[in-house]
Amino acid sequence: MRAFPPPWTGVGLGTYQVWRDEPEYADPDPDTALAIEAGSPTEAAEKLARINDRESADYNIVRGDPALVCVRCPDGTMANFLVTGEPVPTYRATFGGLVMTQKPTGR
Numbered sequence: 001m002r003a004f005p006p007p008w009t010g011v012g013l014g015t016y017q018v019w020r021d022e023p024e025y026a027d028p029d030p031d032t033a034l035a036i037e038a039g040s041p042t043e044a045a046e047k048l049a050r051i052n053d054r055e056s057a058d059y060n061i062v063r064g065d066p067a068l069v070c071v072r073c074p075d076g077t078m079a080n081f082l083v084t085g086e087p088v089p090t091y092r093a094t095f096g097g098l099v100m101t102q103k104p105t106g107r
Contacts, residue, residue: 013037014074016044020052021070021080033072045069045081053085061085 017033034051038044049067053059061067062085069081 013039016041016074017072018044018048019070020048021068033070041071041073041077041079042081044071045079045083049083049085059085059087062087 014037015035016038018036019033034048036044036047038047048069049061052067053061061083064084067083069083071079071081073079
């Protein structure tokens with residue numbers, strides 16, 4: 001089976017109008033879309049998902065609840081995306097003090 005390029009091929013860096021198209025969101029409407037600078041509609045959809053997760057502090061997308069995101073490209077093309085996420089573990093080491101490996105000399 002031959003894969004066809006998406007209809008937005010050639011649409012690059014620009015301002016994309018992006019919104020969640022789900023009833024639980026106050027305005028699932030293109031008239032209330034966020035303007036997001038991105039290099040592709042896919043990147044714009046992912047940026048909106050990051051913004052939604054960060055602002056809600058529930059991180060529902062990362063926890064496995066996918067988001068339906070609509071994108072209007074700078075050329076007017078519309079695209080829908082199902083955006084998913086995954087948690088990425090982060091590790092931090094905090095300095096806890098020095099450990100002496102030898103007894104001090106000179107006593």
